[in-house]
Amino acid sequence: MAFTTTIARAQDPLPSWNDFPAKQSIITFVEKVTKPGSPHFVPVPERIATFDNDGTLWCEQPLPVQAFFAFDRVKTLAPKHPEWKTQEPFASVLKGDYKAALGGGDRAILELFMATHAGMTTAEFEQIVRDWIATAKHPKTGKLYTEMVYQPMLELLAYLRANGFKNFIVSGGGIEFMRPWAEKVYGIPPEQVVGSSIKTEFGMRDGKPVLTRLPELNFNDDKGGKPVGINQHIGRRPIAAFGNSTGDKEMLEYTQAGSGARFELLVLHDDAVREYAYGPALGLPNVTLGAFTQALYDQAQKDGWTVVSMKNDWKRIFAFEK
Amino acid sequence: MAFTTTIARAQDPLPSWNDFPAKQSIITFVEKVTKPGSPHFVPVPERIATFDNDGTLWCEQPLPVQAFFAFDRVKTLAPKHPEWKTQEPFASVLKGDYKAALGGGDRAILELFMATHAGMTTAEFEQIVRDWIATAKHPKTGKLYTEMVYQPMLELLAYLRANGFKNFIVSGGGIEFMRPWAEKVYGIPPEQVVGSSIKTEFGMRDGKPVLTRLPELNFNDDKGGKPVGINQHIGRRPIAAFGNSTGDKEMLEYTQAGSGARFELLVLHDDAVREYAYGPALGLPNVTLGAFTQALYDQAQKDGWTVVSMKNDWKRIFAFEK
Numbered sequence: 089m090a091f092t093t094t095i096a097r098a099q100d101p102l103p104s105w106n107d108f109p110a111k112q113s114i115i116t117f118v119e120k121v122t123k124p125g126s127p128h129f130v131p132v133p134e135r136i137a138t139f140d141n142d143g144t145l146w147c148e149q150p151l152p153v154q155a156f157f158a159f160d161r162v163k164t165l166a167p168k169h170p171e172w173k174t175q176e177p178f179a180s181v182l183k184g185d186y187k188a189a190l191g192g193g194d195r196a197i198l199e200l201f202m203a204t205h206a207g208m209t210t211a212e213f214e215q216i217v218r219d220w221i222a223t224a225k226h227p228k229t230g231k232l233y234t235e236m237v238y239q240p241m242l243e244l245l246a247y248l249r250a251n252g253f254k255n256f257i258v259s260g261g262g263i264e265f266m267r268p269w270a271e272k273v274y275g276i277p278p279e280q281v282v283g284s285s286i287k288t289e290f291g292m293r294d295g296k297p298v299l300t301r302l303p304e305l306n307f308n309d310d311k312g313g314k315p316v317g318i319n320q321h322i323g324r325r326p327i328a329a330f331g332n333s334t335g336d337k338e339m340l341e342y343t344q345a346g347s348g349a350r351f352e353l354l355v356l357h358d359d360a361v362r363e364y365a366y367g368p369a370l371g372l373p374n375v376t377l378g379a380f381t382q383a384l385y386d387q388a389q390k391d392g393w394t395v396v397s398m399k400n401d402w403k404r405i406f407a408f409e410k
Numbered sequence: 411m412a413f414t415t416t417i418a419r420a421q422d423p424l425p426s427w428n429d430f431p432a433k434q435s436i437i438t439f440v441e442k443v444t445k446p447g448s449p450h451f452v453p454v455p456e457r458i459a460t461f462d463n464d465g466t467l468w469c470e471q472p473l474p475v476q477a478f479f480a481f482d483r484v485k486t487l488a489p490k491h492p493e494w495k496t497q498e499p500f501a502s503v504l505k506g507d508y509k510a511a512l513g514g515g516d517r518a519i520l521e522l523f524m525a526t527h528a529g530m531t532t533a534e535f536e537q538i539v540r541d542w543i544a545t546a547k548h549p550k551t552g553k554l555y556t557e558m559v560y561q562p563m564l565e566l567l568a569y570l571r572a573n574g575f576k577n578f579i580v581s582g583g584g585i586e587f588m589r590p591w592a593e594k595v596y597g598i599p600p601e602q603v604v605g606s607s608i609k610t611e612f613g614m615r616d617g618k619p620v621l622t623r624l625p626e627l628n629f630n631d632d633k634g635g636k637p638v639g640i641n642q643h644i645g646r647r648p649i650a651a652f653g654n655s656t657g658d659k660e661m662l663e664y665t666q667a668g669s670g671a672r673f674e675l676l677v678l679h680d681d682a683v684r685e686y687a688y689g690p691a692l693g694l695p696n697v698t699l700g701a702f703t704q705a706l707y708d709q710a711q712k713d714g715w716t717v718v719s720m721k722n723d724w725k726r727i728f729a730f731e732k
Contacts, residue, residue, distance in 0.1 A: 133599055210641055254601075267645045277455055278645030279576075279601075288641060290634030290660055297663045299641050306642075312612030319532055319610060319621050320628075321643060323589045323600030338612055341619045 101247040104240040104404045110353075111401065113394045114244065117351040121327065122251050128349040132252040136324050138282075138314075138339060139245070140331040141259035141266060144355050145274060147236040149364040150227065151186065154265050157220055159186060161204035169203075178203070202303035205262065206286055210299040217268045231408060234273050238355075238398075239407045241330075245274055253328070258282045258318055260310035260335055264301075282321045284309045314339035327351065333367075334379050340393060352393040356380055359399040362409070423569040426562040426726045432675075433723065435716045436566065439673040443649065444573050450671040454574040458646050460636075460661060461567070462653040463581035463588060463605075466677050467596060469558040471686040472549065473508065476587050479542055481508060483526035491525075500525070524625035527584065528608055532621040539590045553730060556595050560677075560720075561729045563652075567596055575650070580604045580640055582632035582657055586623075604643045606631045636661035649673065655689075656701050662715060674715040678702055681721040684731070 105111040121130040142148035162172065162181045172178035177196040180189035190197060205213070226236050245255050255276055257266060263283030270276045285306040288299040309317040315338055318326065328351040329336070329343035340352040357380065358365050366372050367380035388395050398405060427433040443452040464470035484494065484503045494500035499518040502511035512519060527535070548558050567577050577598055579588060585605030592598045607628040610621040631639040637660055640648065650673040651658070651665035662674040679702065680687050688694050689702035710717050720727060 133593070136601075263642075263645070271455070279458075279643065281645060285642065288638050290637045290664070297637065297660065297667050299637055299664075315612045315619065315621055316610050320585075320607065321601065323585070323603060338619065342612070342621075345619050 101250070102240065102243050104243055104402060106401055106403055108401050110394050110396045114247075114351070114353070117328065117349065118247065118251050121349050130327055130348060134324060134327065135248075135251070135253040136256065136322060136326040137248050137253045137328040138256045138258040138318060138322075138326040138330070138343070139241075140333070140336045140339070141257050141261055141283075143332040143357065144330055144336070145237055145241050145245075145257070146233070147226065147238075147363060149357075149366065151190070152261065153224075153233045153236075154261050155186070155190065156224065156227075156233075157217070157265065158200050158204045159189070160220060160224065161216075162200070165204065198305070201262075202286070205265075206301045206303035208301055209293070210264065210288060210301060213264055213301055214268050217265055221269050229406075229408075231406070234269055235408055236406065237273055238402070239404050239409075240402045241355075242274070242407075244330075245276070248328070249275065254280065256280045256282060256318075256322060256326075258309065258314050258329075258339060260284055260308070260313075262286075263309075282309060282317045284313075310335045312338045315342035318342070329353070330355070332357065332380060334381055334384050337384060337387070340391075344391060344393075352388075352391070353396060354380070354384070354388055354393055355396045355398065356385075358397050359402075359405065362405045363398060365399075423572070424562065424565050426565055426724060428723055428725055430723050432716050432718045436569075436673070436675070439650065439671065440569065440573050443671050452649055452670060456646060456649065457570075457573070457575040458578065458644060458648045459570050459575045459650040460578045460580040460604075460640060460644075460648040460652070460665070461563075462655070462658045462661070463579050463583055465654040465679065466652055466658070467559055467563050467567075467579070468555070469548070469560075469685060471679075471688065473512070474583065475546075475555045475558075476583050477508070477512065478546065478549075478555075479539070479587065480522050480526045481511070482542060482546065483538075484522070487526065520627070523584075524608070527587075528623045528625035530623055531615070532586065532610060532623060535586055535623055536590050539587055543591050551728075551730075553728070556591055557730055558728065559595055560724070561726050561731075562724045563677075564596070564729075566652075567598070570650070571597065576602065578602045578604060578640075578644060578648075580631065580636050580651075580661060582606055582630070582635075584608075585631075604631060604639045606635075632657045634660045637664035640664065651675070652677070654679065654702060656703055656706050659706060659709070662713075666713060666715075674710075674713070675718060676702070676706070676710055676715055677718045677720065678707075680719050681724075681727065684727045685720060687721075 102111055120126055120128040139145055142152045159181050162178055166172055166182055177189040177192045177200050224233055226233055248255055257276055261283050263281055263285045266283055267278040267281050270281050287302040287304045287306040289302055290299055325346040326343045329340045330353045331340060332355040344350050344352055358370055369380045369382050369385040424433055442448055442450040461467055464474045481503050484500055488494055488504055499511040499514045499522050546555055548555055570577055579598055583605050585603055585607045588605055589600040589603050592603050609624040609626045609628045611624055612621055647668040648665045651662050652675045653662060654677040666672050666674055680692055691702045691704050691707040
């Protein structure tokens, strides 16, 4: 009996986290809400945790992974679209000038995504994503994108799951872009993935029912859209939320506004050696989609949100580090 | 050991079902997909079952329950809307002429729903539904609506759950109208409810983040919308689907089109004594929302869908029957 207790205590649930306040704040919260008889106890069905994906669970630099996917799709589809050679944003993509391709504003980005993400069935798109993610490599590390996930966050997901939490992804990224690999990589099944989406339409093809992906935005799961998506998909307010940018602010606010014990965490990208350092809160440029602003940092301090320094709080960032 | 086996066999998982082919078809399917080593074995995470609600899990006559909710809301809100006394469809509702109120077509029905389902926060709406469902009674039986659920279907839900299935509601009814009571009544948590919805908007009220319900349709979860809603919320194709009307046809087709063992079932309302008898397949009138057409019946025969006769297959329909 005593032996078992020693073993259990010796098993650190978060071995890639340094024993600093961020780690302690997580453990304190989890113990508080799971201890029977505690005034902060939360029943298992209500233990909902929501996670942003890009920059929170995996690397979003030098660009969000889904952008690389879109670029590769443009290259694959280019032979069928000779007009793309001179038509932006496709021409820039084909020249390898990704900065120019994304510099054309929201409308150009939307056009790029619709041209590469719509027009096929949902089953076909799933297969396209599966095939791509199985081989596509990060431009700096040469690792598979699915290896560019944060080891400390994988441990956190497992720790929460072991404590009766249901983990959801709530991402501005495409819901159907994440589902094909999220279960294997994060242990998060498709029905626990919330994301942005395009419209789909039911119809018959060769006598078989199919869902066709239409080039029309259905839902933008970012900023104020995140609480909307959470309400739509989950129907319960999370008791814990994890993000890394201004796109996650409303999700954390919405989580905190519930009654009872709550937990909010932001990942700060301040490790230029092992990953990337970016964001105005560090006096660094406001890169695409990854803005950790000074205002967000101030709000975290004021509202008691945990801020994780990747440089200081994480012993390892990626599993492939030795 | 032998004793245990006898006990297990003696425990009929579907005691309110007569031992007719419909019951046998359910048990055969469940045993087939859950038996390790069986060529039809389906891993637990893929055991997704989807259920229509109105007319499949609970009574939808003389009108869908949500219509009675809307009528009661009109009466409650009427003092603030003196113009409703002469304005349709509200005037008919206030006179108690529900048939006329619903007879004004889709636009009148939409107006009725927006006036009664929008304009408050999601938390306020949840409380309104909770309060109403706690006391509102069925006009014929005088029972609570939550007692008007089909006992054989409750047993089926429990049987599937005990065999590793995840049960989802996929209903044309309002998602936020079902969630407040579905967990208690059906054992189906909010995140496993898919339904029609209106748009919501994130904002701050008195410094607190809230979601406000807007008078604008977001999603119509009926007919071809059901596979769309399933893909959006669940992201996996069900292996079993249960319905009772033409609104469920596409959901059953989509379910059946997957590979491996599949199961589809339609409930036929043919018991005028214990419940209601309706639908063209019985040569009876095509009542609102509850159409079991002859074409649907023929398709069920052709495609091997199980058709449940409430009159013959169910020993008991409601738990309150003796």
